[in-house]
Amino acid sequence: MTIEPTSETPAGIADGANPLAEVNPDLEKLRAYTQAKLALAEQLRIVREALAALGRNRGEGQCEELLVKLAEDRFTLAMLGQFKRGKSSLMNAIIGRELLPTGVLPLTSAITVLKYGPAERLAVNREDSIFPDELPVSALAGYVTEKGNPANRLKVKTACVELPVPFLRRGVEFVDTPGVGSAITSNTLTTYEFLPECDAALFVTSVDTPMTSVELAFLKEIRQYMDRIFFVVNKTDLVTDNERDEILKFIAEAVREQTGLNPIKIFPVSARLGLAAKTEGDAVLYEQSGLKVLEEALASFLSGEKTAAFLGAVAHKALQILDEETTQGTFGKAALEARASTIQKEKSATLPRDPYTAAAAVKEARKKLAALHAGILQGRMTEAEIPEVPPSSTAQTDPAVVTAQDAPMPAAANIAADLQTRGCPVCQYITGQAAKFFAHWQYRLSTEEQAQAEFAAELGFCPFHTWQLLAVSSPHGASVGYARLADEAARRLKEIIAAPAAKDGMRRLLHDSRSCRVCGLLQRAEEDYIRRLARFISETAGRNGYRHSEGVCLRHLGMLLSTVTAAETREFLLTHAAQRFEEDAEDMRSYALKHEAVRRALQNCNEKDAYRRAVIRIAGGRNVYLPWEEDGKI
Template sequence: MNKKDGAYVAAARPADPEDAAPVNPDLAKLRGYTQAKLFLAEQLRLQREALTTLGREESGRRCGELLVKLAEDRFILAVVGQFKRGKSSLMNAIIGRELLPTGVLPLTSAITVLKYGATERLVVRRENSLFPDELPVAALADYVTEKGNPSNQKKVKTATVELSVPFLRRGVEFVDTPGVGSVVAANTATTYGFLPECDAVLFVISVDTPLTSLELAFLREIREYVNRIFFVVNKLDLVSPAEQEAVLTFVTDTIRQQTGGAAIRVFPVSARQGLAARLTGDLAGYEQSGMKALEETLAAFLAEEKSQAFLAAVLHKALQIGDAAMEQDFCQEAAGPGDSGQAREKPAGTARRDSSAVALVMAVQAKLAALAKRMQENQPAALLAGDFLPGIPLSAEAVNPAAFAVPAPAPAKRLPELGGKGCPVCRHLENYGREFFRRWQYQITMQEQDQAGFAAELGFCPLHTWQLLALASSHGASVGYARLAEEAARRLHRISDGPAREEKLRQLVHDSRNCRVCRLLRQAEADYIGQLAVWLGEAAGRRWYRRSQGVCLRHLSLLVAAVAADDQRFLIDHGAQRFEEAAEDMRSYALKHEAVRRELQNRDEEEAYRQAVIHLVGERYVCIPWPEDGIL
């Protein structure tokens, strides 16, 4: 450290090679993915609250499930298809062990999930049950097969097997679904009901009966929910090479027609031969089975494209939820009178709240649609580069500081604060500040425009920042301050790259000169002093004030400046009398304390020191270093 002009300045240090090190591109992609995920989560949270306000409980619940999905970073890769297409055999071949039950008759009757876990175990979750059953993996067939659990009589919601398999390490949940189209109608319903949960699917077709009308209808249903589909033609070993070629051509052409000419890739495999080759270590046989090409494609997808596909899937589902809810809302509005023939009437406050909620859902949908468009146009760069947020700007009102002002209180007809102890002006400001913070901690949690305005002003001064946090929950503070922290980071980056760094950095530091709450309190203080001055001009006001404790010295000076000369003398004399009384009470309290006669002490004597301090410096919650104090 060197001393210069009475101040210490850090000495120049040698250049560090790490200062010029390029940013790790993988870390940049990870940060872009994280930003995209959190942006989606913020929009989903807003949409959930708005839909709940509108009474769309089911839609709100689905938004909540997507939030859980984002928080867990869960990617669901499901194996789907008509019954007896070899789905379970295919999964066994991919994980390299005979784990899932296979057979000639329809087997899978419940959703079976394979996920990564250091210790192998089976976790069974049942419908309408809070606590799952933890069982040995060997018991799986008792819960997911038609023999062990016919038509899912045991009400199994999911049976999850945790395995230490490299394929599952990247947060993938590999899901086996019941085959559709069997005589067991419950199995088909289970699979169709699970489609909205899927992020990508392996659509399994059999070479012996390729693409029935039922499968094509199922494929159309899948495409309503899932964008990424891997097509697998299984049981390749059942037909000759010439027949294989004909089947693959037919399947490829048919799927291309169904998907509108989109580029597709079909993987011909023999899951049975692939598993046998893998269990015996026959690498050539494994490659010949077609499983090697499929597994390498899946591995590359999970390593390079999964993040994009995961967020695209969540985004697609979020748009579906909002669109369906809004369509339902508009249909109900258009219906007009209800079953009774009477038009629906709502209280004015409810109608305004519903209108605001509808507007919020529409705004969220617009931003999600804009993000989806950019992702489609720039895949995968737009998402992973983290540059999509500036491409979806908020409205101009969102960053207008006046857009989130809390209205000043209406002029008081009476001044009830004069009836208590302490400074009435300080108490008024404390109550006003508490009401502001009560409203504001809700606004920056729920209102995106207010979050943007809050960030644009870089929050409040230190005192009012901590007063706000004293009322806010940790969740509310995390939501409300996230955008502010991002704005601080952006401004610091700009300062780092430009001139006059020290001056610009000082401008980011908040004090009472650039704090919204301080400005509001100064205005509220001036308004209240004006009201008090008018009230003291009346005989009733002077009588009331004479019986009160009066105001603190700061507010006495402001009040004296606002009243006539006769009232000035009255106020000053009143203040002197109250200080004299406080001094007498403090001395009396100290005397009784020292004489061990504490039972003689009264409430006024016990509180005299505190009242004197309040009238000297003001209430502690409104002790603000105002600019006119000359200490800023």
């Protein structure tokens, strides 16, 4: 029999390191698991969207099921044991604050779940209520203690506390259960009924009366529901080192006889000292309490033994889906041509992606899935260890991509129709081009790695166009599309930390029109439209059409005057603009007079929107943002 009291000496603190950083467990393994899970989800999402574009509903549905599996990933870690073993105290020590009620009498009477949340929140679920009661965290004792809720008379199923605690962030639900073996039989029953919900447990005993017959019977029951049990001996600060060693040997032998496990790893802990260490930021006391070793063992387990098998199975299934689709010829030339023909005939496809681009996306995703699968099996689960797959050249020919170079420009005949607007036709055109770009880009950003990589490399758009894009994006699409950009921002900030003397480090993180692809696209669209409009009004028919229009705003009037060369045309444009402003002023005054005289029925349409047309003429269209350098040249 091997006893491991876990008194290993941790790695030393490097010179210059902050010793208080050692008062928290190393969560890098949990972070690596999360990165691998999200990387896997990203590839599954790409495959799902591509299969949808290819009309492969079965494969799309299978990918959706795998995404659900990943999304529901949570791990229920329960604190189990006899009453008065310090289970609640140990949970308080792990989260670093006195949250759960503790005392000398049996306290916990209901299931308490601690989970991650951005802000503190208590939700109490009752057996006789559909919706939970939302309460301040300070009210917890009134629902989960024998004093506040004797024998669980309030019929509390679970009291769920959300906390911004890093240990809980990685999908862990930390559960405190009523102690078994007390005179309050309902508490024991509550805990036994909860056992099937547990994925793993911390079985807590203590140095005072360790491993009673009640605990051994309870341990036997626990073994029927879970394989992974962490054996914790609490209150070690109450005995000497020699007494502790004798107690650990006794407990290890009792557990071995009851469970057949060998070797047995036991974690001696003082929850009282552990909580004090975290509260005071005492790294030495944190280690001496035994809490550091326990927490790191938990982090290692949650990111290794349990999660590697889970992620590996999901990745393997995803590869099987793609193998089945390949066998069925989904990505063959004939199948892709047939799908393209179907989309063209229907003219109703909601996905702006051609089958060839979808097939290329699947090919790249398969490479990454295979790399992820191999990495998970070998214990390499960080995103940095996943080999980069160069984007397919077909991604550059995606018809959904709208760039400054290929933005469609209006024919001369369209300008005559554009002049019928009651605003500025140039502003109207630019707004339309922006809308088309955002409609395509937000789809690409939520489905294609190529677009996400470009968006991250450019650090997004300027502030105005960032918010315009967000206005047409769903929360889901934005979350998918902006994740890589956030990673890139974090990476560049770390570069600034590494080289604080570098000039303009922060300035390069900020956007303006000179680095915004939307501003560049619209600038080119604006300049091209102005040139076409100038040619249009150089003809007699075009000038007649412009004469009866509202004209353009002052900004675009200035651009027109800089473009036309004939003095006669310049005078025509200025005269037309002056006349329209005079008419606007008259219409606004007439509107005000009829409004004040309660003769609103006499107001005509020109009078009703004269103020709006005047503002457009002065300031341009409401949704047009034109900050580029040419502002100073007009």
